[in-house]
Amino acid sequence: MVSPFAARSAASPASTTNHRSPFALRYKKQPHYAGFPLKTSVRYGTIATAFGATAGIFAVFFFGEVPRVRKDILMNIPVIGGYWERSIPPEDNPF
Numbered sequence: 472m473v474s475p476f477a478a479r480s481a482a483s484p485a486s487t488t489n490h491r492s493p494f495a496l497r498y499k500k501q502p503h504y505a506g507f508p509l510k511t512s513v514r515y516g517t518i519a520t521a522f523g524a525t526a527g528i529f530a531v532f533f534f535g536e537v538p539r540v541r542k543d544i545l546m547n548i549p550v551i552g553g554y555w556e557r558s559i560p561p562e563d564n565p566f
Contacts, residue, residue: 502509534540535555545555 504512508514509560531545535545541555546552
């Protein structure tokens with residue numbers, strides 16, 4: 472008995488090695504940075520940005536009552552700097 476595969480492989484050996492099935496998996500190299508894939512980096516970067524922005528806003532309001540921070544940093548913010556101006560009315564001034 473003759474194997475049906477022997478005749479096919481003997482007839483065209485190059486075509487069998489170059490053939491790729493349309494249903495085969497297509498592997499691609501994933502872009503990465505320091506071993507982290509792009510999808511993972513974007514996900515962790517988004518989470519880190521959210522935590523950083525939250526911590527920054529907390530720090531602004533927590534240190535907003537310190538006079539040096541208020542005068543040197545917060546009052547120099549262009550749009551919302553007037554929020555931190557603290558003026559004493561003349562009738563409350565003991566001097």
